[in-house]
Amino acid sequence: ETGVTQTPRHLVMGMTNKKSLKCEQHLGHNAMYWYKQSAKKPLELMFVYNFKEQTENNSVPSRFSPECPNSSHLFLHLHTLQPEDSALYLCASSREAGGSYEQYFGPGTRLTVT
């Protein structure tokens, strides 16, 4: 495997379910990111981890809970979601956190909340 992988690619869940999104990077990077991409809205940065430490939480509701057990893996735990949370969730990684390093993106998880 190369680059950034995300599983699952598609997820349909009810508002009372609990699910997790997984991201793995094979680039030797130290920073990982979660973004939300909704139709007709700019890319929204949700969380940033740098050397396994969370450095950014952009006022994301607590129903989204990130976890970064090591520099290669990132999870997004989901519970009690709302229909407006339906979106494409993108994971990215970079050498370190900060705007000077290019980010490499996974293919995304298309989430539908019913």
Next chain:
Amino acid sequence: AQSVTQPDIHITVSEGASLELRCNYSYGATPYLFWYVQSPGQGLQLLLKYFSGDTLVQGIKGFEAEFKRSQSSFNLRKPSVHWSDAAEYFCAVGYLRNDMRFGAGTRLTVKP
């Protein structure tokens, strides 16, 4: 606060025609500038980046971009568009110790 503007939401060009996608940023410091492309159902792929030096940078797939400090712009160009270039294009701006900021994107349609 830093911001990125892509004035064109949607652009249509004919195959073989030239292309220019606009990007403007607002902030005082020297930025790190990026262009990404996203095909339907996919993640973002880095096309090119500017950090310093020559203001005209070459990227993958025949794209280039020019940094103009006086206009706070970083426009993406391609001399001859191919049907496979149809996608969404995102400009991004970053600064040291700040997160990268993305523009809202420009959707490119290519007519046969």
